[in-house]
Amino acid sequence: MKPMLPTLTPDPPEGDMWLSEVKYDGFRGILQIETHESMTLTSRNGTNLLPHFPEIEQYIRQMLEDDMLPVPLMLDGEIVLLRTALSSEFRALQARGRMKNQKNIHRAASIRPAVFLCFDLLHTGSKNTKDLPYEKRKEALLALFSRAGLPTTPSPHHRALVQMIPFTNDHHELLKNVYDQEGEGLVFKKKNSMWEEGVRSSDWVKVKNWKTCSCFITGWESGNDYFYVGVYKGEEIVSLGAFHFGLNPEEKRSLKHIIYENHTGKDGTFFSISPAITVELHYLERYDDGLREPHFSRFLFSEAPESCTEERFRIDELSLPGSISVTHPEKPIFEGISKLDYLHYLRKVSGALLPFLHGRALTCIRYPHGIFGESFYQKNTPEHAPDFVKTVRDDSIDYTLCHAIDTLMWLGNQLALELHVPFQLQGRDDVFEIAFDLDPPDRSAFPLAVKAALILKDILDRLHLRSFVKTSGNKGLQVHIPIPRGYTWDDTRLFTEFIARYLVSTHPEEFTVERLKKQRNGRLYIDYVQHGPGKTLVSPYSVRGNNEGLVSTPLLWEEVNRDLDPSRFTMEAVVKRFREIGCPFSGYYTAGEQQPFKEVMTFLRSNG
Secondary structure (H helix, E strand, C coil), X not given: XXXXXXXXXXXXXXXXXXXXXXXXXXXXXXXEECCCCCEXXXXXXXXXCHHXXXXXXXXXXXXXXXXXXXXXXXXXXXXXXXXXCCEXXXXXXXXXXXXXXXXXXXXXXXXCCCEEEEEEEEEECCEECCCCCHHHHHHHHHHHHHHHCCCCCCCCCCCCCEXXXXXECXXXXXXXXXXXXXXXXXXXXXXXXXXXXXXXXXXXXXXXXXXXXXXXXXXXXXXXXXXXXXXXXXXXXXXXXXXXXXXXXXXXXXXXXXXXXXXXXXXXXXXXXXXXXXXXXXXXXXXXXXXXXXXXXXXXXXXXXXXXXXXXXXXXXXXXXXXXXXXXXCCEEECXXXXXXXXXXXXXXXXXXXXXXXXXXXXXXXXXXXECCCCEEECCCCCCCCCCCEEEEECCEXXXXXXXXXXXXXXXXXXXXXXXXXXXXXXXXXXXXXXXXXXXXCHHHHHHHHHHHHHHHHHHHHCCCCCEEEECCCCCEEEEEEEEEEECHHHHHHHHHXXXXXXXXHXXXXXXXXXXXXXXXXXXXXXXXXXXXXXXXXXXXCECCCCCCCECCEECHXXXXXXXXXXXXXXXXXXXXXXXXXXXXXXXXXXXXXXXXXXXXXXXXHCC
């Protein structure tokens, strides 16, 4: 069965007959369940995708076994690797789709499971729903998901591998949020539209979240009518690849004629031209070898080629809210790393970083001149902060609350490199997480941190407590345990002190709880005191102010072994890893309420 397809349009449609939903970057698929044994998930070109995504098949089969889904059933949706609630990671999904080796496929599935995001109900039980209006189909889909206990909005933190894409009539707010999270765009659907097999319909239209860049033409491949573009980096030209789409027939004829008449070199069917023709392109993202889905937008007749620079391209690539401007992008903040590099890092990991800042009073360490100058702690939000920066007053201090991309990028432009957060959410008295800071005497003693973390995990596993581990960004490791709501500092202190002293009692030559460094004698310091009222810990994905600009990086527990090297986790490496494996702390905020912490505390109190 061929899916119904939307028509691409540059602008959102007007009128109250339209509803909108998020367009995710993934593999379109129609899930058909004929019987409990017969199931396919068919791509646009007719391929069964389930062999490439066995985790989805296994999840659905378990649901069928538990009688949570009606049979037969037909759902329309998208296979994705969620980056945030409103965006997905297409390159990593492509890599999954190209895998042939079943061992590699299953390993990738265990590290970062794909999710089937469903947006349409085509058949359920004995009822064919394709002829129902879109709004009615969506209501039936919502009822189906609610009965099955499946998520009715996408979340990378939910363990369900089948989730639903809802609709809204608030297009403007949804589009803003999609832009902020660098999602692919929106699909607008008429309320009364029917599902039509194999049709590209004007009843469904998609609006993409294009990035925009200014560049100049460097050549024309006459064999396929691709036009090559670039920007200046100093005196050198940096290639941005080539574009083919977007020119109308007259524009294409004129451009080809100008290049043919003014070319400076010819190699077979390729004509080179000196920078002179400046254009604006739309694209989705930049790859190493060019732009993804580049489309011609317009000629920039008033702009000189010299204005098209790599720095300008990279600033535009950030897609910052209009309220944010970048100052001194070229400023070095680490050896070989500029302020603009740091802003790109924040933008690319914002989907993982922001959830750990949300609702927490932020303490920053600012480096106005990078690591080459003095740094200072900042708790109070400066008076010159823009209006969109939210604050909360606590103990005579106006702390910054970082809930959105505009505040995060403003902090980045202020060169707030280190972001430290408390263990409580603002407005609540209870503690929602526990953390152990495993601090070896120096980088060479990092294996001690690995040993301590693995012993700690074994203890927590035996207590049936799910734990998460990250590098500190310096020389140690930090183990986090999300806990249910309602516990006090006295409760958590009882737990942390018991665990820390147990570790020391079983390994007194290697671990200590001694606060004075001079009395630790080369042992690893298990810092449980740092978990307390008024204390903070560096946030996951925060950069640290050391010479290398290392990142406090969430890890998979399987990575915590003798080969683990904390110096590997640079900003560039962490961006690459986030794209490839997602966030190892995914599920952190849903794990807390499922922890059997009550039983642990009952045991500790009864044996105290």
